[in-house]
Amino acid sequence: MTTLEDCRARDAADPLRPLRDLFTIPADVIYLDGNSLGVMPAAAPARIAAAVTEEWGQQLIRAWNESGWFDLPQRLGDRLARLVGAQPGELVCTDSTSVNLFKVLSAALKITAEDAPQRRLVVSERSNFPTDLYIAEGLCRERGFTLQLVDEPGQIAALLPETAVLMLTHVNYRTGAMHDMAAISAAAHAAGALAVWDLAHSAGAVPVDLNGGGADFAVGCGYKYLNGGPGAPAFVWVHPRHAQRFWQPLSGWWGHAAPFAFTSDYRPAPGIARYLCGTQPILSLTGLECGLDTVLAAEPLGGMAALRTKSLALTDLFIALVEERCAGHGLELVTPRAHAQRGSQVCLSRSEGAYAIVQALIARGVIGDYRAGDAQMPDILRFGFTPLYLGFEDVWHSVEHLRGVLATEEWRLPEFNQKNAVT
Amino acid sequence: MTTLEDCRARDAADPLRPLRDLFTIPADVIYLDGNSLGVMPAAAPARIAAAVTEEWGQQLIRAWNESGWFDLPQRLGDRLARLVGAQPGELVCTDSTSVNLFKVLSAALKITAEDAPQRRLVVSERSNFPTDLYIAEGLCRERGFTLQLVDEPGQIAALLPETAVLMLTHVNYRTGAMHDMAAISAAAHAAGALAVWDLAHSAGAVPVDLNGGGADFAVGCGYKYLNGGPGAPAFVWVHPRHAQRFWQPLSGWWGHAAPFAFTSDYRPAPGIARYLCGTQPILSLTGLECGLDTVLAAEPLGGMAALRTKSLALTDLFIALVEERCAGHGLELVTPRAHAQRGSQVCLSRSEGAYAIVQALIARGVIGDYRAGDAQMPDILRFGFTPLYLGFEDVWHSVEHLRGVLATEEWRLPEFNQKNAVT
Numbered sequence: 108m109t110t111l112e113d114c115r116a117r118d119a120a121d122p123l124r125p126l127r128d129l130f131t132i133p134a135d136v137i138y139l140d141g142n143s144l145g146v147m148p149a150a151a152p153a154r155i156a157a158a159v160t161e162e163w164g165q166q167l168i169r170a171w172n173e174s175g176w177f178d179l180p181q182r183l184g185d186r187l188a189r190l191v192g193a194q195p196g197e198l199v200c201t202d203s204t205s206v207n208l209f210k211v212l213s214a215a216l217k218i219t220a221e222d223a224p225q226r227r228l229v230v231s232e233r234s235n236f237p238t239d240l241y242i243a244e245g246l247c248r249e250r251g252f253t254l255q256l257v258d259e260p261g262q263i264a265a266l267l268p269e270t271a272v273l274m275l276t277h278v279n280y281r282t283g284a285m286h287d288m289a290a291i292s293a294a295a296h297a298a299g300a301l302a303v304w305d306l307a308h309s310a311g312a313v314p315v316d317l318n319g320g321g322a323d324f325a326v327g328c329g330y331k332y333l334n335g336g337p338g339a340p341a342f343v344w345v346h347p348r349h350a351q352r353f354w355q356p357l358s359g360w361w362g363h364a365a366p367f368a369f370t371s372d373y374r375p376a377p378g379i380a381r382y383l384c385g386t387q388p389i390l391s392l393t394g395l396e397c398g399l400d401t402v403l404a405a406e407p408l409g410g411m412a413a414l415r416t417k418s419l420a421l422t423d424l425f426i427a428l429v430e431e432r433c434a435g436h437g438l439e440l441v442t443p444r445a446h447a448q449r450g451s452q453v454c455l456s457r458s459e460g461a462y463a464i465v466q467a468l469i470a471r472g473v474i475g476d477y478r479a480g481d482a483q484m485p486d487i488l489r490f491g492f493t494p495l496y497l498g499f500e501d502v503w504h505s506v507e508h509l510r511g512v513l514a515t516e517e518w519r520l521p522e523f524n525q526k527n528a529v530t
Numbered sequence: 531m532t533t534l535e536d537c538r539a540r541d542a543a544d545p546l547r548p549l550r551d552l553f554t555i556p557a558d559v560i561y562l563d564g565n566s567l568g569v570m571p572a573a574a575p576a577r578i579a580a581a582v583t584e585e586w587g588q589q590l591i592r593a594w595n596e597s598g599w600f601d602l603p604q605r606l607g608d609r610l611a612r613l614v615g616a617q618p619g620e621l622v623c624t625d626s627t628s629v630n631l632f633k634v635l636s637a638a639l640k641i642t643a644e645d646a647p648q649r650r651l652v653v654s655e656r657s658n659f660p661t662d663l664y665i666a667e668g669l670c671r672e673r674g675f676t677l678q679l680v681d682e683p684g685q686i687a688a689l690l691p692e693t694a695v696l697m698l699t700h701v702n703y704r705t706g707a708m709h710d711m712a713a714i715s716a717a718a719h720a721a722g723a724l725a726v727w728d729l730a731h732s733a734g735a736v737p738v739d740l741n742g743g744g745a746d747f748a749v750g751c752g753y754k755y756l757n758g759g760p761g762a763p764a765f766v767w768v769h770p771r772h773a774q775r776f777w778q779p780l781s782g783w784w785g786h787a788a789p790f791a792f793t794s795d796y797r798p799a800p801g802i803a804r805y806l807c808g809t810q811p812i813l814s815l816t817g818l819e820c821g822l823d824t825v826l827a828a829e830p831l832g833g834m835a836a837l838r839t840k841s842l843a844l845t846d847l848f849i850a851l852v853e854e855r856c857a858g859h860g861l862e863l864v865t866p867r868a869h870a871q872r873g874s875q876v877c878l879s880r881s882e883g884a885y886a887i888v889q890a891l892i893a894r895g896v897i898g899d900y901r902a903g904d905a906q907m908p909d910i911l912r913f914g915f916t917p918l919y920l921g922f923e924d925v926w927h928s929v930e931h932l933r934g935v936l937a938t939e940e941w942r943l944p945e946f947n948q949k950n951a952v953t
Contacts, residue, residue, distance in 0.1 A: 131583075131587050133587070133588045133590065136590075138590060140590065140591045143591050144586075144590055144591045146590065147582065147583070147586045147587040147590075151582055151586075151587075152579060152582050152583050152587070155578065155579075155582050155813065156575060156578075156579055156582075159570065159574055159575050159578050159579075159759070159817075160554075160570070160575050162760070163567075163570050163574075163759055163760055163817075164554050164556070164570040164574075164575070165556045167556065167559075167561060167563065167567055167569065167570075167897065168563045168566050168567045168897060168899065169892070169897070170760065176760060176761075202625070202626075202629070202808070203625075203782065203807060203808025203809055203810070204808055204809075205780065205782030205783065205784075205807045205808035206625070206629060206780060206782070206807055206808055209779070209780055209782075209807075233794050235794075236783075237783050237786070237789075237792050237793060237794060238782045238783035238784075238808065240794050240795070240796070241781045241782060241783060241786065241795075241796035242780070242781060242782060244781065244795065244796050245777060245779055245780075245781035245796065246779070248777075249779060256794060281792075330809070336582070336586055336812070336813055337585070337586055337593065337599060337809075337811075337812035337813065338599075338809045338810045338811040338812045338813075338815075339811065340811060341808070354668055354671075356632070356668055356669070356672060357628065357629060357632055357665070357668075358664045358665060358667065358668035359626065359628030359629070359632075359661045359664060359665060360628065360659075360660050360661035360664060361628075361661075363660070363664065366660075367902075368902065369660050369704075369901065369902060369904075370660060370904070371656050371658075371660060371663050371679060372663070372664075372667065373663070373664035373667050373668065384626060384628045384629055385625070385626025385627055385628030385629055385661065385764070386626055386627075386753070386760075386761045387626070387761045388760075388761040388762065388763060388811040388813075388814030389759070389760035389761045389814070390578065390759055390760065390761075390811075390813045390814045390817055391811030391812070391813045391814040392761075394582075394586075394813055469592070474590065474591060474592070476591065478792065479790075479791065479792065481792075481793070
């Protein structure tokens with residue numbers, strides 16, 4: 108049996124342990140929700156304050172040049188590229204994930220309309236994050252495609268011969284299950300389909316190799332494992348073979364080849380810059396810069412590979428401790444056990460009380476979250492493990508609190524059964 | 531002749547003068563570029579710091595409920611509505627102006643396709659802000675419409691019988707010329723066309739009455755006269771008669787009727803909320819909140835009407851002083867003299883040196899900006915007058931510096947003739 112002392116020993120031996128000091132973690136909180144909103148980097152308050160008081164406050168309009176606001180989406184994109192197997196100039200940080208998905212899915216459908224007009228399916232999973240499905244649903248209606256949702260990944264292969272675009276999220280937001288990006292992209296390409304990947308729960312969490320993995324387009328989120336702050340701008344990547352082929356539909360001035368020439372006709376910028384649209388929220392981009400710094404700080408310690416090793420160790424430990432110490436309390440493991448099929452979160456289900464158990468844990472300072480079930484899926488208790496700031500002792504205490512909430516049945520208190528707008 | 535003492539006396543008698551204390555204006559700067567990026571509200575550093583350190587840093591994911599992040603786009607929209615003649619629930623602060631224009635222009639084209647399919651023109655001005663034209667160009671290509679640009683507003687009337695959508699910016703970004711929104715919207719409606727207005731240089735600068743003025747759709751900018759900070763989110767307004775008629779194409783989860791139900795099919799929220807798409811940049815929205823506070827602080831002092839009176843007094847004074855004190859230096863007034871045709875900026879042209887003159891003024895602490903000319907328009911020196919933080923003595927000194935730059939010919943120095951990426 109694992110003990111608290113074992114966990115402490117593992118923290119003491121953890122080469123990534125110093126990275127925790129890059130964050131300000133609230134006292135008495137064990138934060139298992141970095142897959143929803145990453146913890147604030149300790150450098151963020153001063154850096155953002157400087158952007159506010161010095162750049163905006165003192166430089167004012169001059170900051171576009173003097174503080175490099177002008178190419179911030181590209182500069183951050185070049186840094187993020189290192190984390191997801193992309194090259195400089197292939198990626199920009201901008202807009203929301205939803206808006207970026209609209210851009211790339213639109214471009215992918217245009218490629219199909221030109222190269223393979225008989226293909227009319229956009230294929231995705233019913234369990235994909237809803238905004239991805241909503242954006243695809245809207246574009247399919249407008250462009251005359253059919254959005255075909257599968258309940259099991261195994262159903263995808265049979266559809267590929269008719270598929271224009273296979274659109275998947277790499278790590279599932281509810282279950283934490285991870286796809287094999289390279290194998291699926293290769294199968295899509297072999298069948299003549301394009302592969303669009305959403306990296307919302309991957310970037311900064313698991314190694315990603317966009318160029319090596321054969322992706323055509325990718326989008327992802329800045330405020331989860333990249334620790335960019337609430338609603339931080341997202342990112343968009345386009346494989347260089349596609350980047351200049353089409354206008355994307357959000358053809359705003361920041362994607363123009365010469366935005367400050369103020370010409371009346373649109374001429375798209377070369378490469379990924381054409382996937383910019385309007386003026387970007389500089390203060391929020393500055394938060395994202397601080398977040399990227401925290402993930403890049405792991406590079407001298409082994410980078411994403413080292414983070415992945417620790418992430419798997421944390422989630423393995425969580426699963427083992429839940430099974431050792433919470434046995435008999437009706438919890439079921441939803442996340443795959445196989446390392447190759449797991450992201451950086453662990454999800455549990457329970458036939459009763461999932462929402463209230465999460466609330467009771469939050470009251471004890473263990474912050475995870477809840478996702479409601481539906482016809483296909485049970486209610487879920489979701490725990491994200493960010494190896495940058497979580498340790499093995501945190502995992503121990505989390506499971507002890509979970510055991511306490513279940514053993515005492517304190518989750519039945521009315522205060523834990525009152526639903527908020529967001530969780 | 532006007533004297534410096536006259537200007538000081540007018541400041542002393544100005545009932546809006548105390549509003550200047552709501553801003554942090556850099557020492558030795560006279561800021562005439564609030565039409566590009568508004569000055570930082572004095573409350574912004576502390577308010578944004580609280581959003582960073584307390585909301586993000588301490589509340590973390592709980593801030594969506596506890597600090598009201600969830601409905602921030604609507605809450606700010608309701609406050610901004612008061613400044614542009616809209617009702618609560620009709621407007622949201624979100625995304626960029628370009629992205630919002632894409633949403634409403636797309637909706638307007640859908641209405642036309644259904645109600646008047648023979649109308650195939652989108653009409654705008656060649657001198658409109660380029661991103662508006664680029665977005666329209668892209669949508670017209672995709673939907674089979676023709677973007678017809680006029681060189682003179684007088685050419686619009688003859689096109690209206692074939693026009694699907696008339697898309698204009700209320701106050702021109704280069705010239706400062708202002709349209710009569712009510713008269714033009716009425717003419718468009720009488721001819722069966724829809725009216726889309728861009729309020730980028732109007733919101734917070736001139737009185738706007740969206741409901742009374744007969745607009746169908748409107749968008750606008752948060753970082754100019756609303757002082758929301760660099761790249762602050764923009765806004766979008768839809769007349770209630772159109773709001774629920776269509777999906778807008780950026781059908782992301784924040785525009786869903788129940789975003790946290792996580793259903794796989796899209797069901798648009800009632801009203802303006804469906805014009806939201808993805809998660810919004812909370813830190814930048816917080817900056818916008820501070821900016822809106824500064825404009826709303828004028829309400830007890832007469833609100834937009836009082837700001838407009840002062841704005842016209844400032845721009846009248848600037849024009850008069852330029853003509854009195856810079857005569858013979860080759861400056862031409864580009865902005866209309868008639869109050870009803872003028873926004874809150876004054877633009878001058880000169881056959882030579884416009885860019886360098888602006889740079890020499892900036893070196894003296896008088897910050898305006900430059901916009902390059904083209905076949906239709908000369909190079910322009912652009913000066914924005916934000917009545918919230920500018921006084922009559924500021925106008926005096928600005929003109930004295932302009933006179934000095936021209937009289938000494940210091941603008942010919944090489945350092946003022948080196949072009950930057952932006953300004």
